[in-house]
Amino acid sequence: MSVEFDQIVIEPAYRKVAAAIGERILDRSLREGERLPPETELARQFGVNRSTVREALRELESTGLVIRRAGSKRMAISRPQHDAVAEGVSRALVLHDVTYLEVWEALMILEPPIAEAAARERTPADLAQAVAAAGRFAADNTDTAQAAHHVAEFFRSICKAAHNQVLGLAQEPLLQLLEPSLRVMMDQVPQSRSRIEAAQRRLCDALRARDSDSARTWMSRHIRDFRKGFEVAQIDLQQRITS
Amino acid sequence: MSVEFDQIVIEPAYRKVAAAIGERILDRSLREGERLPPETELARQFGVNRSTVREALRELESTGLVIRRAGSKRMAISRPQHDAVAEGVSRALVLHDVTYLEVWEALMILEPPIAEAAARERTPADLAQAVAAAGRFAADNTDTAQAAHHVAEFFRSICKAAHNQVLGLAQEPLLQLLEPSLRVMMDQVPQSRSRIEAAQRRLCDALRARDSDSARTWMSRHIRDFRKGFEVAQIDLQQRITS
DNA sequence: AAAGGTCGGTTTGTCGGACAATGATACGAC
């Protein structure tokens, strides 16, 4: 006859307020773009002080459920932007001592199927965007930082063509973590640029021809190349990533 | 001679404070478990009001960088927990009208390679945990909610065996989104339980034998089965997931 | 009538101070 008691949880008011508002956003009672009521009004409705409401708002803000539109006072309901969410994921991974190897492995798993799906699902517009992204990388011969960014953008354009948000959001943190090391690699290994350029060209071709097999294969090589580049640039794959 | 002006960004103090503290956590000046200075002390150091500090803390709290340890007053530095981060991802996906099909596709891409890696990398302890998870699923014949949870736990144990945090964090939102629909499926399609049980057994065998090919194959079938189950249970795959 | 200027009301960002509740801690009793 041992009675089990549930752990008693004491939730501060600011958390309850945040939860209440958050729920209304999740269930779409509050729709995107709509403006939130003024803080004083919220305080009145919830029967708490404005300071408490503000603490709740900060929580929602950092979750991305509400956003302060640039140069605007009132906060607006919003859907969390993918890059912001991914940044949280990246931070978590960095703090958990994720290694370059782990990121590379994940890329190796994710990207080829993404390319395959992209070749299958792409629209003409998707293709154009991928080609444009590849073009921007090829055009920019000077700034490595910019070039690394272009590489990430190319991946994004491919993933966009796959028309699967889940994949996009899974991929994003990887790109964020990859970018700094790409810079280093392209600085140390100049010939990597032309290899990347070639892979991008082949991938564009595969997308154009809707050739999933070729897309998968080239993406595979592309990612494998990164690893080789890292090794040549003497980036220790076992090393943890310092954002 | 058109001069481009950078967009002027005005950052509120609470955001700056949050960024400052966050940075110190990221660069490990503040280590995990360490306790944060009192709010008044922080307010003094930053030269702002305590209310402002508190708003910043709420932001850090919801990012998971600081945490209120249960039954403790002072806030402590922490690393964002994977499940909390993943919850943010799930929320984002739900709000962006992700469909069951998208989640299923992502699972189909992620899980087989994960199983493959798990068979290769698993330690004896990993194997034991996977077997135990499978056992818990097989044992619980009554409560569907619990059973769905066990299924997710089995996936987690497999992924843990792969020893790659990135994959774990990529997988987690999928599991969170999957679980409710699994409940529905197991309610509607009673025979799905035995199919799942069989797949889990085969996967455990593959892990035991370190047979990556078999692991990949069975995981593939396992995930494909889910889709079939959904169809039999008349869950429309094109439908958006309502968490 | 469209573009630009003025003006008052609203809302936010920040501040100061206040107080109750409750962990944390030191201290004395046993």
Added chain:
DNA sequence: GTCGTATCATTGTCCGACAAACCGACCTTT
């Protein structure tokens, strides 16, 4: 040493206040 107690420190919440800036309406000018 362990226990109970008193004191302190810190957080959660409240109140009231004010400047800055945005918003919207109204007015002027061409």
